[in-house]
Amino acid sequence: MENRPLEYDYTVAKMFMLTTVLLGAVGMLIGVILASEMAFPGVNTMLGSLGLNEFTNFSRLRPLHTDSVIFGFTLSGIFATWYYVGQRVLKVSMAESKLLMFLGKMHFWLYILVVAAAVVSLFMGITSSKEYAEFEWPIDIAVVVVWVTWGLGIFGLIGIRRERSLYISIWYYIATFLGIAMLYLFNNMEIPTILATSPAGETGIGAWYHSVSMYSGTNDALVQWWYGHNAVAFGFTVPIVAMIYYFLPKESGQAVYSYKLSLLSFWGLMFVYLWAGGHHLLFSTVPDWMQTMGSVFSVVLILPSWGSAINMLLTMKGEWQQVATSPLIKFMVLASTFYMFSTLEGPIQAIKSVNAIAHFTDWIVGHVHDGTLGWVGFMIMAALFHMAPRVFKRELYSKSLMGTQFWIQTLGVVLYFTSMWIAGITQGMMWRAHDEYGNLAYSFIDTVTALHPYYTIRAVGGLLYLIGFFMFAYNIYKTMTSGRRVEESELQSASPMAA
Amino acid sequence: MDIFQLQGYAYFGLVTLMVVILYSYIYHLYSSEKKGTKDFEKYGNMALNDEIDDAPVEKISKDEKK
Numbered sequence: 001m002e003n004r005p006l007e008y009d010y011t012v013a014k015m016f017m018l019t020t021v022l023l024g025a026v027g028m029l030i031g032v033i034l035a036s037e038m039a040f041p042g043v044n045t046m047l048g049s050l051g052l053n054e055f056t057n058f059s060r061l062r063p064l065h066t067d068s069v070i071f072g073f074t075l076s077g078i079f080a081t082w083y084y085v086g087q088r089v090l091k092v093s094m095a096e097s098k099l100l101m102f103l104g105k106m107h108f109w110l111y112i113l114v115v116a117a118a119v120v121s122l123f124m125g126i127t128s129s130k131e132y133a134e135f136e137w138p139i140d141i142a143v144v145v146v147w148v149t150w151g152l153g154i155f156g157l158i159g160i161r162r163e164r165s166l167y168i169s170i171w172y173y174i175a176t177f178l179g180i181a182m183l184y185l186f187n188n189m190e191i192p193t194i195l196a197t198s199p200a201g202e203t204g205i206g207a208w209y210h211s212v213s214m215y216s217g218t219n220d221a222l223v224q225w226w227y228g229h230n231a232v233a234f235g236f237t238v239p240i241v242a243m244i245y246y247f248l249p250k251e252s253g254q255a256v257y258s259y260k261l262s263l264l265s266f267w268g269l270m271f272v273y274l275w276a277g278g279h280h281l282l283f284s285t286v287p288d289w290m291q292t293m294g295s296v297f298s299v300v301l302i303l304p305s306w307g308s309a310i311n312m313l314l315t316m317k318g319e320w321q322q323v324a325t326s327p328l329i330k331f332m333v334l335a336s337t338f339y340m341f342s343t344l345e346g347p348i349q350a351i352k353s354v355n356a357i358a359h360f361t362d363w364i365v366g367h368v369h370d371g372t373l374g375w376v377g378f379m380i381m382a383a384l385f386h387m388a389p390r391v392f393k394r395e396l397y398s399k400s401l402m403g404t405q406f407w408i409q410t411l412g413v414v415l416y417f418t419s420m421w422i423a424g425i426t427q428g429m430m431w432r433a434h435d436e437y438g439n440l441a442y443s444f445i446d447t448v449t450a451l452h453p454y455y456t457i458r459a460v461g462g463l464l465y466l467i468g469f470f471m472f473a474y475n476i477y478k479t480m481t482s483g484r485r486v487e488e489s490e491l492q493s494a495s496p497m498a499a
Numbered sequence: 500m501d502i503f504q505l506q507g508y509a510y511f512g513l514v515t516l517m518v519v520i521l522y523s524y525i526y527h528l529y530s531s532e533k534k535g536t537k538d539f540e541k542y543g544n545m546a547l548n549d550e551i552d553d554a555p556v557e558k559i560s561k562d563e564k565k
Binding site for chain 2: 006007008088089091092161162163164167246249253267493
């Protein structure tokens with residue numbers, strides 16, 4: 001018998017909460033700068049007088065934005081919630097295993113090293129030029145080490161659990177681990193140029209850290225978009241579903257509406273998602289049947305996606321007053337709604353005839369952002385809001401600040417996606433317009449001029465979301481430092497929050 | 500029969516098989532609950548009763564403590 005009762009140990013969860021907030025702020029700030037550059041090109045050269053043009057132009061900053069929100073903000077959020085939810089639903093504490101605690105801390109510090117290497121190399125313009133897979137081979141190897149460390153932690157914790165069955169969220173975390181592992185490895189198969197020989201017989205080409213993809217041409221595109229789309233699947237969908245399956249029931253005090261539906265949706269998502277990536281390559285050199293398959297599977301994907309989303313909304317059955325009273329529930333219900341919305345919008349865009357207008361336009365950018373800002377961002381922030389009182393043993397600092405943040409960010413998301421809808425469809429129609437002889441009616445610059453107002457609205461929408469994110473960061477910081485201390489009994493379901 | 504035709508039949512067969520597996524799974528979920536052999540909905544409580552001293556929904560048998 002121990003003298004001290006066993007408690008969950010949130011040390012590693014707290015570390016990742018910190019990086020979620022920091023990298024989220026950095027990634028979203030860069031996003032707002034990029035949006036401003038699109039609306040006002042002069043922003044590209046804002047530090048020109050200091051000779052720093054290279055570091056502020058769109059092409060240098062764009063991968064920093066995408067990678068810091070995907071691999072910084074979202075991944076940190078996934079890790080933070082794993083080290084929280086994992087212990088709780090398996091009913092085992094990290095404190096019970098020195099090895100798991102060591103692996104958890106190692107996971108965090110290796111992750112920080114990779115983040116630092118990625119930020120520095122991308123700022124220097126060192127990139128493999130593959131979208132969302134820009135890191136060069138030494139960083140890729142380090143990413144694999146970080147990922148394997150996380151995997152050891154996951155399966156280690158599962159190995160010492162007290163609960164026989166794995167809660168549905170654990171299934172989704174495992175799928176995240178396995179899915180990303182497979183995707184990342186295959187898409188980043190690359191050969192350091194220093195090992196290559198040119199047709200002229202030159203050897204030792206380029207810097208030691210440069211590489212070329214092992215695939216070429218259409219094959220490279222196929223692997224790239226199998227990866228790209230499934231990075232959305234296993235980075236932006238699967239782990240976020242893991243979060244909502246835990247945090248919404250826990251915060252609302254209502255068990256998930258149908259556990260059977262959650263199992264069914266899980267397998268549906270696993271089978272269908274991996275085939276949908278072809279929709280990124282419609283009207284390209286990829287075989288036609290593969291394009292059709294991408295479209296068909298994208299449409300089928302509505303079913304498992306809506307299965308989870310409807311399950312979440314039905315979990316609130318009979319408890320809808322909580323949406324009005326709790327800003328935390330508001331975030332999660334809106335996240336679930338945005339999930340439904342973007343998983344309907346995506347399949348619509350994947351239909352060939354719609355894609356003929358939508359492809360390469362800002363509508364796609366709008367789609368990505370209603371998913372990421374409305375679903376991923378809202379859910380991760382809600383998860384951290386729920387975790388904060390429990391890991392810091394303090395009341396949430398301000399409910400009204402949280403409510404204000406919710407409305408500011410919702411307005412931001414709405415401005416973002418509506419402006420991009422209009423911009424995208426305008427762009428698509430203008431590109432296609434032609435006279436009776438087939439001459440194009442507009443030149444490219446005509447579309448740029450037409451889109452300027454919408455780009456400005458998008459930048460304002462992004463700025464509102466960023467302001468909301470700073471409010472979130474402040475609220476979490478104040479909770480941590482000056483929130484009222486709470487007793488364990490106050491933490492059963494709804495999170496305690498000061499007015 | 501050339502390779503493309505064979506591919507076509509194999510693809511159709513695979514899709515049919517997967518549909519059968521999916522529907523069998525749905526049938527299994529609902530029928531086993533109806534027969535009383537399994538109660539899936541109780542697992543939803545794993546999220547609600549998740550304090551470290553809460554009783555597990557299903558205890559691991561080799562765990563003799565408590």
